[in-house]
Amino acid sequence: MKEGSESSRETRSRMRVIAVQTAQHTQMKNITAEVERVVAESECQSGICCVYVPHTTAGVMINEGDDPDVMRDIEATFNKLAPQSNSYRHAEGNADSHIKTALTGNSVTVFIENGRLALGRWQAIFFCEFDGPRRREARVKIIADAI
Amino acid sequence: MKEGSESSRETRSRMRVIAVQTAQHTQMKNITAEVERVVAESECQSGICCVYVPHTTAGVMINEGDDPDVMRDIEATFNKLAPQSNSYRHAEGNADSHIKTALTGNSVTVFIENGRLALGRWQAIFFCEFDGPRRREARVKIIADAI
Amino acid sequence: MKEGSESSRETRSRMRVIAVQTAQHTQMKNITAEVERVVAESECQSGICCVYVPHTTAGVMINEGDDPDVMRDIEATFNKLAPQSNSYRHAEGNADSHIKTALTGNSVTVFIENGRLALGRWQAIFFCEFDGPRRREARVKIIADAI
Numbered sequence: 001m002k003e004g005s006e007s008s009r010e011t012r013s014r015m016r017v018i019a020v021q022t023a024q025h026t027q028m029k030n031i032t033a034e035v036e037r038v039v040a041e042s043e044c045q046s047g048i049c050c051v052y053v054p055h056t057t058a059g060v061m062i063n064e065g066d067d068p069d070v071m072r073d074i075e076a077t078f079n080k081l082a083p084q085s086n087s088y089r090h091a092e093g094n095a096d097s098h099i100k101t102a103l104t105g106n107s108v109t110v111f112i113e114n115g116r117l118a119l120g121r122w123q124a125i126f127f128c129e130f131d132g133p134r135r136r137e138a139r140v141k142i143i144a145d146a147i
Numbered sequence: 148m149k150e151g152s153e154s155s156r157e158t159r160s161r162m163r164v165i166a167v168q169t170a171q172h173t174q175m176k177n178i179t180a181e182v183e184r185v186v187a188e189s190e191c192q193s194g195i196c197c198v199y200v201p202h203t204t205a206g207v208m209i210n211e212g213d214d215p216d217v218m219r220d221i222e223a224t225f226n227k228l229a230p231q232s233n234s235y236r237h238a239e240g241n242a243d244s245h246i247k248t249a250l251t252g253n254s255v256t257v258f259i260e261n262g263r264l265a266l267g268r269w270q271a272i273f274f275c276e277f278d279g280p281r282r283r284e285a286r287v288k289i290i291a292d293a294i
Numbered sequence: 295m296k297e298g299s300e301s302s303r304e305t306r307s308r309m310r311v312i313a314v315q316t317a318q319h320t321q322m323k324n325i326t327a328e329v330e331r332v333v334a335e336s337e338c339q340s341g342i343c344c345v346y347v348p349h350t351t352a353g354v355m356i357n358e359g360d361d362p363d364v365m366r367d368i369e370a371t372f373n374k375l376a377p378q379s380n381s382y383r384h385a386e387g388n389a390d391s392h393i394k395t396a397l398t399g400n401s402v403t404v405f406i407e408n409g410r411l412a413l414g415r416w417q418a419i420f421f422c423e424f425d426g427p428r429r430r431e432a433r434v435k436i437i438a439d440a441i
Contacts (some may be wrong), residue, residue, distance in 0.1 A: 216389075
C-alpha cells in the first residue's frame with residue numbers, strides 16, 4: 001500500500017492507494033481486508049468510504065465474498081454480455097474489457113460505523129480486473145462525519 | 148423505520164435504516180417517500196443523501212417512478228441478461244439474483260437542496276429485490292454541506 | 295453553464311449545473327472539461343466531486359476518452375442488450391433508453407486532488423444520452439475535505 005495525498009490528522013479526510021496485482025485476464029479480487037485496513041488507520045469512527053478505480057478496463061463492485069462461485073458466475077455472464085471478439089471497432093482487442101467496466105462502474109461507497117466498514121453479512125468489495133494480468137490500483141477516500 | 152446509529156444534532160451526518168418487506172421474487176419497490184422522510188427529519192437543507200443496500204441479491208437504482216411499466220421492462224430485460232437456470236456454478240439456485248445485483252449496484256447518491264431530495268422530474272428511488280420475498284433493509288446517510 | 299444553488303464561499307460545498315445539448319438519439323458526450331471547470335472555479339484543493347444526471351433516459355459513466363471507438367463499442371453493446379423494439383410494455387417507445395440508463399447509472403464520484411479531478415490516465419466522464427436529441431443537464435456537487 002502506497003501513501004496517497006494524505007490530509008493532516010486535523011482534517012476530516014484521508015486518501016490512500018491500494019496496489020492491486022492481478023494474475024489473470026479476468027479476475028474478481030476481494031480487497032475488503034485492504035480497504036478495512038485503510039479505515040482502521042484513519043481512526044474514523046463514523047463516515048463514508050469511497051473506493052475508486054482509476055482504470056478503464058477494470059472496475060469495482062460489491063457482492064458475495066463467501067462462495068467464490070458467485071463471482072465466477074458474474075464473470076461468466078459478463079463474458080456472455082460482452083464476449084471477447086474481433087467484431088468491435090476499438091482496435092486494441094480489449095473492447096470487451098471496456099464494456100465490462102462500463103457495466104461494473106468505477107466506484108463504490110460504503111458507510112463506516114464504529115470504526116469499521118458497515119458491509120452487509122455476505123458483502124465483500126471486489127476489484128474487477130477485465131484486462132489483466134496487470135499492476136493496478138484502487139484509491140480509497142474516507143470522509144468522516146464530523147471534524 | 149428503525150433507528151440507525153444516529154449522530155447527535157451537532158454533527159453533520161445522520162444514518163437511518165429503512166425496513167423493506169418485499170412480496171415477490173423480483174420486485175422494484177419505490178422507496179422515495181421513505182428516503183424523503185429521512186431527509187426531512189434530518190433538517191438538512193443542502194447536502195448529499197446516500198442510499199446503501201447491504202444485501203448481495205438486492206440493489207438500488209434510480210429510474211422512472213411514473214409509469215410502472217418502465218420498471219417491469221427493466222426487470223424483464225434483467226431476466227433475459229441473467230436468466231434463472233441451473234447452469235450456474237453457485238449451488239444455491241440464486242446466481243441470477245447476484246448477477247442482477249452486480250448490474251444494478253448497491254448504492255445511489257442524490258443531492259439535497261432546500262431540504263428535499265433533488266431528484267429529476269421523473270426520477271424515483273427503487274429498492275430492487277432479486278431474491279424475495281424477504282425482509283430487507285436500505286440504509287440512508289445524509290451528509291450536510293456545512294455544520 | 296447555469297448557476298445552481300450556490301453555497302457561500304465559507305461553506306464546504308458547491309453545486310453547479312452543466313447544460314448538455316445532445317445531437318443524436320444515442321450519444322456518449324465527453325463532459326470532462328466542463329466538470330473540471332466547476333472544480334477549478336470552486337477552488338477546492340482536495341475533496342470529492344459528484345456528477346448527477348437528473349434524467350431517466352440518460353446517465354453518466356467513466357470510461358476511455360482517448361479512442362472514440364471505445365464508447366461506440368459500449369453504445370453498440372448496450373443496443374444489443376436492450377434493443378429498440380415494440381415488444382416492451384412501456385408505451386412511449388423508449389423503454390430501451392430507460393433500461394440503458396439502469397445499466398449505466400445516474401451518478402459518478404471522482405476524487406479531487408491538488409485542485410483537479412483525479413481521473414486515471416485514460417479516463418473521461420461521459421454524459422450518456424439514450425433518448426436524444428434533447429436539452430439535458432448534469433449537476434455537479436463538490437465536497438471539500440475541510441473548510
